[in-house]
Amino acid sequence: MEEREIIRIEGLTKRFPGKDGDVVALEGINLSVNAGEIFGIIGLSGAGKSTLVRCINLLERPTEGRVTVCGQELSMLKGKELREARRGIGMIFQQFNLLMQRTALENICFPLLLAGVGKRAAEARALELLEIVGLSEKRNAYPAQLSGGQKQRVAIARALANEPKVLLCDEATSALDPTTTRSILALLKEINANLGITVIVITHEMRVVEEICSRVAILDASHIVEMGRVEEIFKKPKTAAARRLLFPGGEQHAEIPAFGTKSQRMLRIVFDGMTPFEPVIANMVLACGAPVNILFANTRAIEGKTVGQMVVQLPEAQDAVSRIEAYLNTQNVHYEEVADHVF
Amino acid sequence: MFSEEMLNLFGEGTLETFYMVLTSTLLAYLIGLPLGVLLVVSDKDGIHPMPIINRVLGVIINLLRSAPFLILLVALTPVTRAIVGTTLGSTATIVPLVIGSAPFIARMVESSIKEVDRGVIEAAQSMGASTMQIVLRVMLPEAKPSLLVGAAIAITTILGYSAMAGFVGGGGLGTIAVNYGVYRYQTDVMLVTLAMLVIIVQLFQELGMRIATRIDKRRK
Numbered sequence: 130m131e132e133r134e135i136i137r138i139e140g141l142t143k144r145f146p147g148k149d150g151d152v153v154a155l156e157g158i159n160l161s162v163n164a165g166e167i168f169g170i171i172g173l174s175g176a177g178k179s180t181l182v183r184c185i186n187l188l189e190r191p192t193e194g195r196v197t198v199c200g201q202e203l204s205m206l207k208g209k210e211l212r213e214a215r216r217g218i219g220m221i222f223q224q225f226n227l228l229m230q231r232t233a234l235e236n237i238c239f240p241l242l243l244a245g246v247g248k249r250a251a252e253a254r255a256l257e258l259l260e261i262v263g264l265s266e267k268r269n270a271y272p273a274q275l276s277g278g279q280k281q282r283v284a285i286a287r288a289l290a291n292e293p294k295v296l297l298c299d300e301a302t303s304a305l306d307p308t309t310t311r312s313i314l315a316l317l318k319e320i321n322a323n324l325g326i327t328v329i330v331i332t333h334e335m336r337v338v339e340e341i342c343s344r345v346a347i348l349d350a351s352h353i354v355e356m357g358r359v360e361e362i363f364k365k366p367k368t369a370a371a372r373r374l375l376f377p378g379g380e381q382h383a384e385i386p387a388f389g390t391k392s393q394r395m396l397r398i399v400f401d402g403m404t405p406f407e408p409v410i411a412n413m414v415l416a417c418g419a420p421v422n423i424l425f426a427n428t429r430a431i432e433g434k435t436v437g438q439m440v441v442q443l444p445e446a447q448d449a450v451s452r453i454e455a456y457l458n459t460q461n462v463h464y465e466e467v468a469d470h471v472f
Numbered sequence: 473m474f475s476e477e478m479l480n481l482f483g484e485g486t487l488e489t490f491y492m493v494l495t496s497t498l499l500a501y502l503i504g505l506p507l508g509v510l511l512v513v514s515d516k517d518g519i520h521p522m523p524i525i526n527r528v529l530g531v532i533i534n535l536l537r538s539a540p541f542l543i544l545l546v547a548l549t550p551v552t553r554a555i556v557g558t559t560l561g562s563t564a565t566i567v568p569l570v571i572g573s574a575p576f577i578a579r580m581v582e583s584s585i586k587e588v589d590r591g592v593i594e595a596a597q598s599m600g601a602s603t604m605q606i607v608l609r610v611m612l613p614e615a616k617p618s619l620l621v622g623a624a625i626a627i628t629t630i631l632g633y634s635a636m637a638g639f640v641g642g643g644g645l646g647t648i649a650v651n652y653g654v655y656r657y658q659t660d661v662m663l664v665t666l667a668m669l670v671i672i673v674q675l676f677q678e679l680g681m682r683i684a685t686r687i688d689k690r691r692k
């Protein structure tokens with residue numbers, strides 16, 4: 130399938146004027162999202178993720194740069210034209226932001242009524258949407274009577290009401306428990322696949338990106354520091370920011386006592402596809418004749434494929450290290466030495 | 473205990489008080505509600521910042537609010553005379569009641585609307601809502617329970633003001649209390665009018681709170 134660009138951000142900078150000088154929330158952002166993909170933007174709190182996503186529908190006006198969505202340069206638009214363009218971009222939020230005094234059905238009708246759709250037609254469409262998000266029986270419930278996951282489903286239905294081409298999700302699962310997170314992510318995936326809507330997922334959690342995104346941009350301190358296919362970034366993170374996101378809560382692992390060895394050198398091994406962990410590690414120990422200390426290990430499913438990673442502490446002797454590397458070269462694994470400041 | 477004449481007087485006073493208070497509340501909301509909305513909307517963090525208008529409005533409201541009602545009542549006599557033709561009686565009292573309470577209603581409306589979650593307003597903006605649509609379809613409906621509690625407080629405050637207006641011939645229960653209780657030392661009459669006032673305050677307070685709780689969908 131030919132890749133068609135749906136969102137283009139060029140030279141985007143956003144500064145917030147403050148008492149002691151400007152706060153630079155974003156600087157020199159260039160980004161291109163293809164139609165039909167699920168694109169992740171990941172970064173730690175305060176990195177500028179929300180500001181970036183709000184610049185896409187111009188809830189925040191860029192200080193510099195251009196934002197183009199569906200071929201229309203939004204950063205040029207104002208007033209009525211901008212409001213109309215926003216109807217083609219749905220948005221959901223961490224706190225759901227439902228109208229508390231309206232039922233689920235009324236919440237979904239709301240954007241349609243704003244757009245001038247008649248009450249009856251709006252209700253018919255809202256009922257269809259409730260079906261899509263699997264909440265038909267809750268149509269007359271108020272948000273206060275719904276669980277977090279149900280609220281987010283209503284919010285998703287509401288965001289889809291005007292048949293947008295793009296859906297922006299700002300930390301849409303960050304207020305939900307892991308099980309609910311999975312079901313909401315599955316719903317987003319389904320919407321992407323069935324309705325062909327391009328989805329932008331903002332998150333601080335790598336597992337969200339792994340679960341549904343095809344490409345990801347890493348935002349660190351107002352800049353995009355890395356961008357590419359999720360699998361590539363997972364295997365070969367180039368920046369410290371990317372590694373920090375790959376090892377959430379990494380600091381704890383440094384407390385694992387190192388048995389016998391004082392080496393601070395560490396190796397990160399990525400296991401591709403179906404290669405199992407244990408034989409590789411066992412053979413590695415046999416090959417080099419020295420114990421290695423496992424600091425961190427996990428497996429994840431990225432785009433349907435299982436990928437594992439493991440961080441081991443290397444033995445002190447250089448010849449043992451060379452033997453480990455020689456052995457790993459013969460295996461279907463990617464590895465790299467990682468600096469201890471990552472932990 | 474009281475003569476029929478007295479009972480009639482109480483009845484008339486009560487009706488007059490209701491007329492004065494309810495009409496004033498209605499008119500004061502016609503002024504105060506849009507001003508309260510304007511205060512929120514034009515705020516520097518509002519959905520349509522207009523810093524100069526916001527500042528000027530804020531200063532005027534604060535000036536009017538800082539004047540004690542009795543002083544306002546006297547100071548406004550030329551205005552009242554110009555509008556109603558007299559300064560005596562319940563209709564004339566409506567003028568100072570409206571001017572005296574509209575600013576404080578504006579502030580109450582402002583604080584009710586500010587309680588509406590910023591995120592909900594942002595969601596509406598992301599759907600392409602205009603400023604007017606946000607005011608009419610998001611802010612006011614979402615703030616309705618809080619606005620109703622505010623209205624109950626406004627009515628009881630205006631009731632208090634109307635009683636004060638009784639001192640200068642404002643009509644209603646206030647005037648009865650002053651004429652009989654203060655000038656003729658008929659303490660029993662004053663006590664009855666006081667009791668009536670207390671009952672009416674309770675009535676509105678209770679009613680406002682009940683309705684507000686019943687229509688609020690946030691807890692259920």
Ligand SMILES: Nc1ncnc2c1ncn2[C@@H]1O[C@H](COP(=O)(O)OP(=O)(O)O)[C@@H](O)[C@H]1O
Pocket residue numbers: 145152153154172173174175176177178179180181
């Ligand atoms: N309206 C604003 N005014 C001033 N500073 C802001 C505003 N919005 C965001 N910022 C600042 O911009 C930076 C990025 O914020 P944000 O985009 O919310 O980050 P994230 O969503 O990644 O946590 C932060 O330093 C934040 O304080």
Ligand SMILES: [Mg+2]
Pocket residue numbers: 178179180300
């Ligand atoms: Mg954020």
